[in-house]
Amino acid sequence: NLLYGEHVPGDISSKSYINAVRYQSAKFDEVFNAALREPNTEKRMELYRQADQIAVDDAATLPIFYDENTRLLQVYVKNFPANAMEYRDMTAVYFDKEE
Known part of the structure; x- marks a missing residue:
């Protein structure tokens, strides 16, 4: 995920390639990590929705x-x-030279 806080280097002068906006939120990371571990698809999608909402609210x-x-x-x-x-x-790409 592009907003996952673990991707942000601790050193402010280091580049943060994946999380380029340097967003960090313990709450977002907690919900996102729970979604990564959740085997049930419906529950996992709900956790991703919650993580998205946290990022939107922030x-x-x-x-x-x-x-x-x-x-x-x-x-x-x-x-x-x-x-x-x-x-x-x-x-699935093809050429139709008759056109």
Whole structure:
């Protein structure tokens, strides 16, 4: 998790790559750790919801900009995946040269 406090180095001059905003909350970490250990899916999802709410209530991050990506593809490229995580599973992509 990007807000997990254990990822923040103790030295303020060290870079915090995973938790770049340096958010730390013992309450968030406690609930998040409980979710990691919870085998029951429904209970685990509820714990993640609670952790999310803690971060929202703490205003852990305040986005001041949003990225915008523009992609240009040939018209014959079909099923090219687009998602916010930039994960590309190309197994369904194909070319239709008849277009």
